[in-house]
Amino acid sequence: MKVSGSLVPDGVFPANCPSRTVLDHVTSKWGVLVLLALSETETLRWSELRRRAEGVSEKMLAQTLRVLESDGLVSRVAHPVVPPHVDYSLTKRGEELAALLRPLMSWILDNAEDILAS
């Protein structure tokens, strides 16, 4: 069954479109996992994020966080103490996005085994 409306005119997804860039950021290798991890608790520290997005390297976590932060999806709060303490959390906009990512991830978790079995 087909849905009613089209997302884009003529059903064409333009190449030189801002949405492409954002889509790439969000669906980057670690973007989804970081956003979802943050959607499960109020705040998360760097080391906790590393634990939860299992397999992510320091470099890629830093890069992913920088992109998501510059996109206004994640906010970074550094507490000036020793040892350093930095909290990451979702912005309002990030929460909105994560709310859409959750059903997707949930479906994937439910169907992954079946899918790879075939």
Added chain:
Amino acid sequence: MKVSGSLVPDGVFPANCPSRTVLDHVTSKWGVLVLLALSETETLRWSELRRRAEGVSEKMLAQTLRVLESDGLVSRVAHPVVPPHVDYSLTKRGEELAALLRPLMSWILDNAEDILAS
């Protein structure tokens, strides 16, 4: 505001998990666009897909379609005529997935400009 349940135990997304593979397939550079394009019409031909996922190369379209087909998300029907005529469409499972992708893409289209402005 935080959601009620956790997607995964302890909030940890395991590295060696089938969902990782499926997530990578779906969020691959062209996976989302192909699935969404197919979600807008009953069937699409190869050349139409190339048009709609603007910027995709033949190689990447072929690769993307093969992966999505082997995952049981897309079905390929070749009509034995000359010139060749091949129809791609979403499977039942693919429709389910695309239904979750649509709100996501819709949100991205709505917010992309704002996001990149900041």
Added chain:
DNA sequence: CTGTATCCGCACCGATACTG
């Protein structure tokens, strides 16, 4: 029209070492 085959650059990414 619907692909496959091949080459190859470059950006992504992991590993390692280092710093405030």
Added chain:
DNA sequence: CAGTATCGGTGCGGATACAG
């Protein structure tokens, strides 16, 4: 604890040519 800096390999992905 929370990163940055740098190096180097690899595989993604674009371009091109070719085929059924």
